[in-house]
Amino acid sequence: MAVHKKEAFTQKEQDLAAFAKALAHPARISILKVLALRNECICGEIVDILPLAQSTVSQHLKELKQAGLINGTVDGPRSCYCINWKAFEKFMGEFSFLFNKLKGQNAKACC
Amino acid sequence: MAVHKKEAFTQKEQDLAAFAKALAHPARISILKVLALRNECICGEIVDILPLAQSTVSQHLKELKQAGLINGTVDGPRSCYCINWKAFEKFMGEFSFLFNKLKGQNAKACC
DNA sequence: TCCTTTAATCGTATATTTGCGATATAAGAT
DNA sequence: ATCTTATATCGCAAATATACGATTAAAGGA
Numbered sequence: 001m002a003v004h005k006k007e008a009f010t011q012k013e014q015d016l017a018a019f020a021k022a023l024a025h026p027a028r029i030s031i032l033k034v035l036a037l038r039n040e041c042i043c044g045e046i047v048d049i050l051p052l053a054q055s056t057v058s059q060h061l062k063e064l065k066q067a068g069l070i071n072g073t074v075d076g077p078r079s080c081y082c083i084n085w086k087a088f089e090k091f092m093g094e095f096s097f098l099f100n101k102l103k104g105q106n107a108k109a110c111c
Numbered sequence: 112m113a114v115h116k117k118e119a120f121t122q123k124e125q126d127l128a129a130f131a132k133a134l135a136h137p138a139r140i141s142i143l144k145v146l147a148l149r150n151e152c153i154c155g156e157i158v159d160i161l162p163l164a165q166s167t168v169s170q171h172l173k174e175l176k177q178a179g180l181i182n183g184t185v186d187g188p189r190s191c192y193c194i195n196w197k198a199f200e201k202f203m204g205e206f207s208f209l210f211n212k213l214k215g216q217n218a219k220a221c222c
Numbered sequence: 223t224c225c226t227t228t229a230a231t232c233g234t235a236t237a238t239t240t241g242c243g244a245t246a247t248a249a250g251a252t
Numbered sequence: 253a254t255c256t257t258a259t260a261t262c263g264c265a266a267a268t269a270t271a272c273g274a275t276t277a278a279a280g281g282a
Contacts, residue, residue, distance in 0.1 A: 096203065
């Protein structure tokens with residue numbers, strides 16, 4: 001039974017969850033770190049660095065791209081990826097807003 | 112063919128990914144919002160608010176607790192939950208550190 | 223003691239994620 | 253035209269996640 005009931009939540013909740021999901025795998029965290037460290041965009045270097053098969057890395061890149069966290073352009077026979085800082089900041093900002101604001105209201109936790 | 116290769120990444124990458132995973136569902140975002148809004152800890156009120164069955168909510172609470180994002184104490188026949196702000200800040204801080212720092216180094220994206 | 227309330231856990235069905243090899247695609251080089 | 257390189261995509265197997273009803277457990281009240 002059970003199918004996912006994501007639609008039953010607000011759009012903002014779904015968006016934040018989708019952003020978190022894109023970060024919810026160490027391989028994707030690792031990819032973002034690599035992309036951020038090199039100013040120039042990387043393609044298959046990531047495959048050499050990560051302990052995963054080429055097809056798997058490609059899949060993770062696809063997910064990050066679909067989540068809007070990275071941009072990718074085809075450059076001849078290779079692909080160039082880089083972090084979409086704008087989207088990244090937007091989501092980090094929303095998280096901070098949501099929880100810092102709430103935290104400000106409540107001084108302490110009760111348990 | 113392996114199955115999850117999470118162990119192949121650094122502990123920090125795994126920790127950040129685990130934190131993100133705990134947030135990677137709208138129901139859990141929603142639960143955190145409810146907990147944050149009420150200073151007093153809530154138990155089954157969450158069940159009334161969320162569009163999910165009691166057992167499902169209980170399961171999401173368990174995941175949040177295992178991730179360390181919330182605390183829970185048994186209070187007679189009911190359970191009291193609240194946000195673990197300390198853990199929350201720790202992870203948010205690490206994310207900000209990682210990506211703000213990296214962003215500071217690189218002025219622009221290339222694609 | 224028995225009943226009610228509250229919440230955790232079990233069992234189960236289905237959906238999604240993760241990972242890899244194999245194959246397809248696209249463009250430059252020979 | 254053919255070969256090589258770099259990536260994306262397909263197909264599949266295994267692991268996880270999501271959801272729910274049923275059951276269990278724990279404590280207060282009748």
